[in-house]
Amino acid sequence: MRMIAESGLERLTMAALGREVGMSSGHLAYHFGSKDELLLRTLEWSEGRLGEERKRILEGPGSARERLDAYVDLYVPSGPRDPHWTLWLEVWNRSQNAAVGASARPRQSAIERAWHDDLVALLIEGVARGELRAVDPDRCAARLRALLDGFSIHVAIGLPGAERAQALAHVREFVEEGLAA
Template sequence: MAAIAEDGLDRLTMAGLGREVGMSSGHLLYYFRSKDELLLRTLEWSEEQLGVERRQALARQVPVRERLDAFVRLYVPQAPRDPHWTLWLELWNRARSLDDAARDRLLDIELSWHRDLVALLVEGASRGEFRAVDAERIATRVRALLDGFSTHVAMGLPGSDRAHVLAHVADFFDETLSPNDRTG
């Protein structure tokens, strides 16, 4: 993951990666078949690690909004060139060349985040912490918002640092989920 994040997949060679991890390029190709498969499997491994953290954060016995904020903190990159997000950017860049099975694997990862977000929105509404919303619809919008902001953070675009992104997302939640009717 660090090698991909540092140089990008295009500049990474199987021979160079093999030297870094103490394997021959032949062994890497035997296990991964291609750079795309290596990239996807690395992302799946990274997501498994992050999934453990996410499940722990969401299982805490705190208000739903605190868990929602923890979800967002796990989602948004820590800084430009965040290794986890670099994997996502590389895969999104290659998405057109991936086969259907690989795209299905990416969708499975996306849906795990989506299901957790929907569950938080439903729980928050049922407890009166959030107003009643169409949880599927709002979750789709939130993920698009997070993906857009996260891409900017990962790319290091000026004005898109993590703190500002977290503040924007918190404002969005306040405006969208507040149980008080702000329209009247």
């Protein structure tokens, strides 16, 4: 993940990766088949770790609003070249290729669906407890995730003026305006 984040998938070589992890490039090529498969498996591994953290947050103590803030905090990248977000940027870019995209999209969609479903469940809980305004949870989750994606991409690619703190403030303002009970 670090090597992809630092140099991008195009500049990553199986030989350099093999040296880094103590394996032959042939063994890596045999195990993964292609750099695209390596990228997808690395994304799945990374998202598995984030999924565990997301589950801990969503099942943890606190109000639905507090856990929603924690979800947002987990979602937004730490800063430019955030390794998790760099993987996503690489996957989204590569999935435009018809041959790669056909096999990548279902796996990519499954990861995206997990984030969405967890957010929907949190919104349903918050509405049921009277902590959040009554909304269509699926529609609200789709809109909130689109907002998160937009700000997160700007933070991840390091656009001038797109700082993590600003992104979090914008999203929390949106949540307050749209979901406050």
